[in-house]
Amino acid sequence: MSRYALYLGCTVPVRGLNYEIAARRVAARLDLELVDVEGFACCGFPARPMNWRAGLLMAARNLALAEAQGLDIITLCSACTGTLTEANWRLNEERHLLDWVNRRLEKIGQAYHGTVRVRHFARVLYEEVGLERLRQSVTVDLSGFGFAPHYGCHYLKPSHLYDGFDDPENPVSLGRLIEATGARLVHYEDEGQCCGGGILSFDEGTALLITKQKLDHVTAAGADGLVLICPFCAIMYEANQRRVESAYQTEYKLPVLYYPQLLGLAMGFSPDEVGLRLNRVKPTRLLR
Amino acid sequence: MADEPEPIIDVSSFDPHFRDEIAAEPGGENIRRCFSCGTCTAGCPVGGVTDKYNPRRIVHMALLGMRQQVLSSDFVWLCSVCYTCYERCPQDVRIPELMTAVRNIAVREGYVPQAFRLQIETLRAHGRLLEVGDYENERRAEHGLPPVRETAEEVCRILDLAETGEGSE
Numbered sequence: 431m432s433r434y435a436l437y438l439g440c441t442v443p444v445r446g447l448n449y450e451i452a453a454r455r456v457a458a459r460l461d462l463e464l465v466d467v468e469g470f471a472c473c474g475f476p477a478r479p480m481n482w483r484a485g486l487l488m489a490a491r492n493l494a495l496a497e498a499q500g501l502d503i504i505t506l507c508s509a510c511t512g513t514l515t516e517a518n519w520r521l522n523e524e525r526h527l528l529d530w531v532n533r534r535l536e537k538i539g540q541a542y543h544g545t546v547r548v549r550h551f552a553r554v555l556y557e558e559v560g561l562e563r564l565r566q567s568v569t570v571d572l573s574g575f576g577f578a579p580h581y582g583c584h585y586l587k588p589s590h591l592y593d594g595f596d597d598p599e600n601p602v603s604l605g606r607l608i609e610a611t612g613a614r615l616v617h618y619e620d621e622g623q624c625c626g627g628g629i630l631s632f633d634e635g636t637a638l639l640i641t642k643q644k645l646d647h648v649t650a651a652g653a654d655g656l657v658l659i660c661p662f663c664a665i666m667y668e669a670n671q672r673r674v675e676s677a678y679q680t681e682y683k684l685p686v687l688y689y690p691q692l693l694g695l696a697m698g699f700s701p702d703e704v705g706l707r708l709n710r711v712k713p714t715r716l717l718r
Numbered sequence: 719m720a721d722e723p724e725p726i727i728d729v730s731s732f733d734p735h736f737r738d739e740i741a742a743e744p745g746g747e748n749i750r751r752c753f754s755c756g757t758c759t760a761g762c763p764v765g766g767v768t769d770k771y772n773p774r775r776i777v778h779m780a781l782l783g784m785r786q787q788v789l790s791s792d793f794v795w796l797c798s799v800c801y802t803c804y805e806r807c808p809q810d811v812r813i814p815e816l817m818t819a820v821r822n823i824a825v826r827e828g829y830v831p832q833a834f835r836l837q838i839e840t841l842r843a844h845g846r847l848l849e850v851g852d853y854e855n856e857r858r859a860e861h862g863l864p865p866v867r868e869t870a871e872e873v874c875r876i877l878d879l880a881e882t883g884e885g886s887e
Contacts, residue, residue, distance in 0.1 A: 440847035443866045444854055451861055471845040471869045476837040477877065479795070479821040480830070482744060484880035491876055534879040538872055587801035588814075598805050624763040628798030631833040636796070639767040705861070 432558065435501040436464035437492065437548075439510040439661075440472050445669070446506070446661035448705030452690035453506055453551055455704060459567060459697055460559050464504060469495050473510040474517065483530075489517030490531040494542040502547040504554055508660035511550045512584030515591045518548055550585050552659045552689055553595060556603045564610040569698040575716055576614035577692065578653035579604040580644065580667070582660045583624050598622075607689060608657055611696035618651035620644070625666040641666045642674045645682050655685035655713050657692055664688065668710055685713035732783035740780055743823060745815030752777045752811045758803035764796055771796035773803060773813050780820065789824040795831050838877070845873035 442450050457464050474488030493514060496503050505511040521528045522544045532541055549557075555564065586598040596603040599622070605615045626640030645667065648656050656667055668686035675681055687709065694704035701707070701717055733739075740746035758773040759765050765772050771793050780788050788794060797817040804814050824830075840847055845868050855865040 438866065443858065443863075444848040444850060447858065447861050447863065450863060454863075466864055468867065469869055469872070471873050472841055472847060476834075476841060476847055477880075478818055479834055480825050480838055481880060482818055482822055484877050487876050487880045488873065491872070533883070534876070537879060538875055583798075583800040583802075588804050598801075622802070624798050624800035624802070626763065626798060628800065629764060629796055631837070632795050632831060633770075633792075636764060636768045636770065637798075640763050640798070643767070708861075 431461045431463050433463040433465060433501060434504040434554075435467045435470075435496040435499065437467075437470055437473075437496075437503045437505045437510060437514070439505070439507040441661035441665070442506050446664060446688075448691060448708040449506055449661055449664070449688040451703075451705035451708075452688055452694045452699075455699055456690045456694050456697065457551075460555075460563065462504075462554065462559070465499070465501060467495050467499060467501070473507075473513040475509050475513040478513070485513065486517050486520065486527065487531055487534055489514050490521060490535060490542050491538070491540060493518060493521075493546045493548075494535055494540040497542060497546045498540070502549070504549060504551050506551055506659075507662065508550065508582045508584040509662060511548065512587075512591070514548045516588075518544065518546065519591055550659065552585065552604060552607060553592075555689075555693075556607055557595060561606055561610045564607070564693065565612075567693075568610070568612050568696045570612075570696050572611055572613040572692075572696050572716075575654045576616040576652070577608050577655050577657045577687070578616045578618050578648045578651060579608055579621065580625070580648075580656050580658040580663055581622065582658060582663045583628075585659060604657070604659065604689065608692065611692055613692065613696070616648075616651050616653040618644075618653065619647040623647075625660075625663040627662040627666045630666070637666070638670060638674050638677060641670060642678060645671065645674060645684060649682055649684055653684075654715060655687050657687050657689050659689050671711060683711055685709065685711045685716070687713065727784075731786065733785040734783045736783045736785040736788075737781050739785075739823065740816070740819055743819035745812065746819030748809070748811045749777065749780060749816055751809040752781065753809060754778055755808060757806050757808060758811075758813050761802045761806055763800055763802065764798050768796075773797070773817075776820075777811065777813070777816070788820060789827050790829055792831075794820050794824060795834070842874050842877065843870055845869040845871075 474485035478485035589598045626637035630637040691704040850866045
């Protein structure tokens with residue numbers, strides 16, 4: 431059994447309970463032990479625009495907490511993945527920054543030595559658990575359903591942080607993960623498009639216009655749902671779907687599922703057991 | 719837009735050292751490499767839906783020395799930090815990092831958008847972007863999830879420590 435520190439970040443434990451419920455459920459089934467580490471806070475992403483060193487220090491504090499327990503980190507949020515991985519990479523590349531960080535961590539009784547590995551949950555499923563084991567865990571036939579993958583940005587980019595485990599221009603990992611559940615993979619126009627979440631708080635109209643493009647493209651491709659792996663992308667495509675609908679006088683009713691929810695259903699968990707009650711747009715065809 | 723007269727720009731107000739100032743900021747090191755090919759703008763998801771944001775234009779303005787115009791503008795805050803341009807830039811200008819560098823300078827000059835100021839206030843109050851109080855933890859418990867503790871004090875300490883000593887200029 432592999433043990434990991436589960437890094438939830440800010441959005442998942444409050445607005446992404448369905449993601450967390452499903453992730454914990456499928457992890458247990460696949461013998462991945464997820465440890466809750468006391469004291470994890472925000473990854474530092476929101477502090478970077480104001481003062482990038484503040485963001486670096488916040489990330490380092492979280493890394494230090496995992497290191498003190500001898501655990502590598504599994505993340506659910508792609509922005510947290512990017513921020514923690516980037517900080518980790520920088521602290522290993524630039525010794526003077528590690529020293530700068532440690533002179534400050536010392537004041538709160540911590541230290542970081544650069545030994546923690548950070549990986550997104552989807553990447554661990556893809557790389558470590560492996561597609562074959564996922565396929566073997568499937569007990570429910572989903573072959574009548576087609577799902578479109580949304581990779582998002584920070585799961586893959588900047589690619590120099592991610593050891594080339596997938597190609598940022600033509601990614602395949604999430605598509606293969608979807609196919610491993612037995613469901614059909616649905617491709618659509620502009621799959622690599624960002625959700626727009628990065629500018630939601632600053633310019634809502636522009637952000638929602640970016641969101642709308644993907645909702646249009648996925649709907650046009652005839653998918654039963656959009657499958658994603660980041661809570662902020664879910665806020666854009668699911669929580670804000672109705673706002674896009676009313677702003678543009680259109681209707682999508684496009685179900686949006688976190689990948690662990692889809693995998694959990696394929697493994698035979700009930701809709702409740704993978705938190706589907708908390709999804710706003712009900713995947714009614716799938717539930718029938 | 720096309721009918722509006724082009725504003726006349728007073729080049730004597732340009733700061734020729736602005737590019738060096740950005741290059742000295744972590745993330746801004748590669749600004750001088752830009753040869754204005756526009757690959758960034760062509761693939762930009764924000765630029766794809768609005769004229770308000772155009773990364774090539776911003777980099778060009780910065781290289782020309784339009785310090786005041788760049789730092790006081792809204793557009794530097796419109797990068798969604800998706801890293802599409804970062805992957806594709808033939809000159810490795812690293813625009814998302816460059817935008818962070820420019821934003822950090824803008825903040826030090828007192829240009830802080832309300833939305834970003836509020837995020838830092840929330841971080842200081844709760845250690846996170848979203849509050850996790852009794853209500854949230856009760857809801858988590860209903861779904862069989864363990865409680866999450868806020869660590870506001872330590873996060874405040876961290877944010878204060880980041881402003882101290884060397885590198886805090």
